[in-house]
Structure formats: structure tokens, C-alpha cells
Amino acid sequence: MLHEPAIPVEKDHAIAKKTKLGVILFFVYTFIYAGFVVIGLTDPELMGLEVIGGQNLAIVYGFGLILLAIIMGFIYNYFCTRFEDKMNNNSTT
Numbered sequence: 292m293l294h295e296p297a298i299p300v301e302k303d304h305a306i307a308k309k310t311k312l313g314v315i316l317f318f319v320y321t322f323i324y325a326g327f328v329v330i331g332l333t334d335p336e337l338m339g340l341e342v343i344g345g346q347n348l349a350i351v352y353g354f355g356l357i358l359l360a361i362i363m364g365f366i367y368n369y370f371c372t373r374f375e376d377k378m379n380n381n382s383t384t
Contacts, residue, residue, distance in 0.1 A: 309375075
């Protein structure tokens with residue numbers, strides 16, 4: 292049993308911009324995550340430093356990474372939708 296798409300699938304003219312944005316966000320996140328790894332490898336005692344509300348740097352940085360990933364997902368979705376609407380002539384107004 293094959294399930295066909297609910298709407299016709301057409302060429303996505305925004306794919307290049309969406310790909311570029313995705314790669315940029317990937318490298319930004321990778322750079323920030325690499326900072327977490329470098330601190331853990333070079334100065335693990337620093338991860339135990341209390342920074343906010345009695346929580347150590349490892350907890351704050353780790354939750355920050357999770358929150359950053361969620362925020363970046365929303366950013367990616369927002370801009371990709373704008374690219375698609377503009378470049379594929381799918382105006383919703």
C-alpha cells in the first residue's frame with residue numbers, strides 16, 4: 292500500500308537558502324558545543340564551579356545547549372517558511 296501526498300509536490304526553489312541556513316546553524320551549534328567539550332577535557336574542575344543559583348557550570352552549560360538547540364529549531368523553521376513563501380509564491384495573505 293502506497294500513500295500518496297495530500298497535495299501535489301512541486302519543486303522547492305528555496306532549497307539552496309534553506310540548506311545554507313541549516314549549515315550555518317549547524318556550525319554555530321558545533322562551535323558552542325565544542326567549547327563545552329574543551330572545558331570538560333582541559334579543565335574539568337571548572338565544570339564544578341557554581342555559577343547560577345547554586346548550579347554548577349556543567350549543568351547550566353548543558354541545559355543551555357539543549358535550550359539553544361530548541362531555539363535554533365524555531366529560528367530555522369521561521370526562516371525556512373519565509374524563504375518558501377517568498378520563493379515558491381505561496382503567499383498566505
